[in-house]
Amino acid sequence: MQHSNLAEVPGGQAIASALTTPDDDDRVWAAAAQRRTAWARFRRRRLSMAALLVIALFVLAAILAPLLAPHDPNFGYVNGLTRDGRPLGSSATFPLGTDTLGRDVLSRLLYGARISLTVGVLATLLLVALGLVLGAISGFFGGLTETVITRLVDMLLAFPVVLLGLAAAAVFTPSVLTTIIVIAATQWMVLARVVYSMVGSLKERQFAEAARAVGVGSWRIIWRHILPHLGPVAITYAAFGVGSSILLEATLSYLNAGVPPPTASWGSMINNGLTYYRDDPALVLYPGLCLAVVVLSFTVVGEGLKKALQAR
Amino acid sequence: MITYLTRRLFGVLVVALGVLTITFVLISLIPGDVATFYAGPHATGQVLQEIRRELGLDQPKYIQYVRYLWQAVHGNFGQSATLDEPVLTAILQRLPQTAMLAAAVVLIEMTVMLIFGILSALYEDSLIDRLTAVLAALSVSLPGFWIGIMLLLIVAYKLNLLPLGGYDNPVIAYLILPAATQGVPGGFWYARILKASLEDTLHEDYIRTARSKGLAQRAIVIRHGLPNAIIPVITILAMDLGSLLGGVVVIETVFSWPGIGLLAYQSLLNLDVPLVIGTVVFTAIAIALLNIVADVLRVVIDPRVRLA
Numbered sequence: 001m002q003h004s005n006l007a008e009v010p011g012g013q014a015i016a017s018a019l020t021t022p023d024d025d026d027r028v029w030a031a032a033a034q035r036r037t038a039w040a041r042f043r044r045r046r047l048s049m050a051a052l053l054v055i056a057l058f059v060l061a062a063i064l065a066p067l068l069a070p071h072d073p074n075f076g077y078v079n080g081l082t083r084d085g086r087p088l089g090s091s092a093t094f095p096l097g098t099d100t101l102g103r104d105v106l107s108r109l110l111y112g113a114r115i116s117l118t119v120g121v122l123a124t125l126l127l128v129a130l131g132l133v134l135g136a137i138s139g140f141f142g143g144l145t146e147t148v149i150t151r152l153v154d155m156l157l158a159f160p161v162v163l164l165g166l167a168a169a170a171v172f173t174p175s176v177l178t179t180i181i182v183i184a185a186t187q188w189m190v191l192a193r194v195v196y197s198m199v200g201s202l203k204e205r206q207f208a209e210a211a212r213a214v215g216v217g218s219w220r221i222i223w224r225h226i227l228p229h230l231g232p233v234a235i236t237y238a239a240f241g242v243g244s245s246i247l248l249e250a251t252l253s254y255l256n257a258g259v260p261p262p263t264a265s266w267g268s269m270i271n272n273g274l275t276y277y278r279d280d281p282a283l284v285l286y287p288g289l290c291l292a293v294v295v296l297s298f299t300v301v302g303e304g305l306k307k308a309l310q311a312r
Numbered sequence: 313m314i315t316y317l318t319r320r321l322f323g324v325l326v327v328a329l330g331v332l333t334i335t336f337v338l339i340s341l342i343p344g345d346v347a348t349f350y351a352g353p354h355a356t357g358q359v360l361q362e363i364r365r366e367l368g369l370d371q372p373k374y375i376q377y378v379r380y381l382w383q384a385v386h387g388n389f390g391q392s393a394t395l396d397e398p399v400l401t402a403i404l405q406r407l408p409q410t411a412m413l414a415a416a417v418v419l420i421e422m423t424v425m426l427i428f429g430i431l432s433a434l435y436e437d438s439l440i441d442r443l444t445a446v447l448a449a450l451s452v453s454l455p456g457f458w459i460g461i462m463l464l465l466i467v468a469y470k471l472n473l474l475p476l477g478g479y480d481n482p483v484i485a486y487l488i489l490p491a492a493t494q495g496v497p498g499g500f501w502y503a504r505i506l507k508a509s510l511e512d513t514l515h516e517d518y519i520r521t522a523r524s525k526g527l528a529q530r531a532i533v534i535r536h537g538l539p540n541a542i543i544p545v546i547t548i549l550a551m552d553l554g555s556l557l558g559g560v561v562v563i564e565t566v567f568s569w570p571g572i573g574l575l576a577y578q579s580l581l582n583l584d585v586p587l588v589i590g591t592v593v594f595t596a597i598a599i600a601l602l603n604i605v606a607d608v609l610r611v612v613i614d615p616r617v618r619l620a
Contacts, residue, residue, distance in 0.1 A: 151326065152330075155327050155330055155331075155596075155600075157551065157554065158551070158553060158554040158599045158600065158603060159554045159595075159596055159599065160554050160555070160557045160558035160561055160595055160599075161554070161555070161558050162558040162559075162561045162562055162573075163557075163558065163561055163573075163576055163591055163592050163595055164592060166561075166576050166577065166580050166588055166591075166592075167335070167338060167588050167589055167591075167592045168338070169580060170579070170580050170583065170584075170585050170588040170589070171338045171339065171341060171342050171585065172341070243452075243453065244452075247453070247455055250455050251455060251456075251457065251562055254455070254457050254562075255562065255565060255577055255580070256580065256581065257580060267455070270455075270457070270458060270461070274461065277461055277464075277465055278465065278469050281465050284458070284461050284462070284465075285462075288454075288455065288458035288461075288462070291454075291455055291458065292450075292453055292454050292455075292458075295452075295453040295454075296449065296450065296453035296454075299449055299452060299453050300449070303449075
């Protein structure tokens with residue numbers, strides 16, 4: 001808001017005001033006010049708040065998994081299988097039954113939440129950072145940097161991510177870390193493209209011109225003057241990003257290309273239950289429902305943030 | 313047109329070079345000795361040496377890289393480690409099934425999109441509009457493989473209406489479930505995009521003219537709005553080719569549909585690295601080519617677009 005005022009005044013004044021830098025104080029204040037109103041708008045949306053609550057509950061369950069889980073999630077209990085080696089239905093000992101190896105499903109769901117949320121959040125942090133940096137420098141500098149990065153974005157955007165994940169899993173030993181890297185490396189492009197076009201117009205605005213005129217370096221302009229404008233976009237995209245990263249982790253783990261066994265992941269639990277889905281659909285149903293609820297919640301929060309941060 | 317196509321085909325070459333470079337780096341990063349993998353754990357040192365020479369592994373990395381590119385130019389992506397046939401042959405054999413499934417998915421997507429996109433634009437805030445919105449949100453939140461398993465369980469196993477996956481005659485019976493698993497959710501997602509695009513179009517002047525002539529809302533939306541509103545949606549559809557094929561890969565594994573995705577998955581389980589890498593390179597180049605086709609099609613649909 002501060003900057004749109006600045007843009008309206010004649011160029012000389014803009015430079016003068018940049019020289020005396022009232023910009024910084026005002027900007028910090030304006031940004032804080034903007035955050036407050038955005039939060040107020042978000043809070044009024046009942047659906048978004050409900051989704052946030054659901055996410056909070058899952059985060060809590062993930063953190064408290066060691067306390068809440070009735071059993072060791074990776075231990076196959078001898079009394080967890082029927083005599084002919086089939087998984088058990090729900091009982092007092094195993095509230096949601098056992099899986100094909102006699103492990104407690106409830107405990108695995110709780111520990112699976114840890115994997116899903118950790119991978120989702122870390123991959124998102126990484127991919128938002130990548131998208132911001134690569135988008136900003138390609139939009140700001142132009143030239144060869146621009147050509148190389150936009151080409152890379154186009155190429156990766158038109159690529160089946162899942163196949164790349166399979167290839168990475170064939171080459172590296174799959175682990176939580178490689179899963180996070182694969183997800184981040186294949187999901188940063190959409191944000192980068194948005195940032196690229198935003199920076200392209202932001203750098204022509206008067207406040208950036210004024211900063212350049214008084215001799216501020218390129219990197220400092222990007223960091224101090226342009227990046228703050230990208231906050232709302234980055235935050236919105238991050239909410240969607242966590243959801244889609246969780247989904248991708250589940251898909252990769254389902255294909256044996258993500259988090260390796262015996263670690264409980266909702267995706268690999270579905271894979272494990274696949275052999276028995278006809279007799280015991282619960283093995284596939286529960287982890288799928290957890291995934292659906294969590295990812296849907298992040299999508300709803302993302303929509304809410306988009307509306308709350310966009311409306312000015 | 314000719315200059316355009318040459319330029320775009322050059323772009324495909326760049327993509328191919330990029331993908332081949334990435335895959336070469338990936339292969340070089342494999343821990344351990346590839347020769348041991350081919351020869352098995354009990355091979356003698358001499359046999360290993362011979363295999364290394366045969367695969368060019370005794371050469372410096374940059375020569376290996378040039379050799380890798382040279383082989384790829386000749387359509388040689390190596391020999392499958394498990395199938396006893398060249399990688400390219402194995403992939404080409406599965407191509408028709410994958411193409412068929414992808415085409416069926418797009419067909420279902422377009423049908424669902426047109427029906428629900430138009431209806432939700434016509435009857436704003438009606439039950440059908442809200443239902444479409446909810447289903448669109450669900451479609452990006454539910455894992456495709458999970459939807460597939462649930463459909464298998466209910467439609468194929470409990471109700472016994474369709475076969476439990478696989479590929480046989482009549483193909484259509486085996487095709488319906490996998491295609492619907494991906495096509496129906498995708499269709500609702502695109503229906504939302506079509507609705508938004510229709511709303512934008514309906515603010516244009518020529519629509520106001522049509523309305524002032526006294527045309528019914530239905531005629532305005534379908535005859536006047538749709539042809540313009542659908543163009544950005546088609547652009548998005550073309551951009552989503554990668555995720556379409558990515559989805560097909562996963563769906564194939566759920567339904568044991570013998571396409572490229574199932575091939576890639578099985579080769580991963582068998583640790584058949586050349587074959588997995590081959591599917592990646594092949595699909596990347598195929599998508600780059602398909603994007604050109606999509607661009608040309610856009611010109612055919614919309615005379616305002618110029619190839620540049």
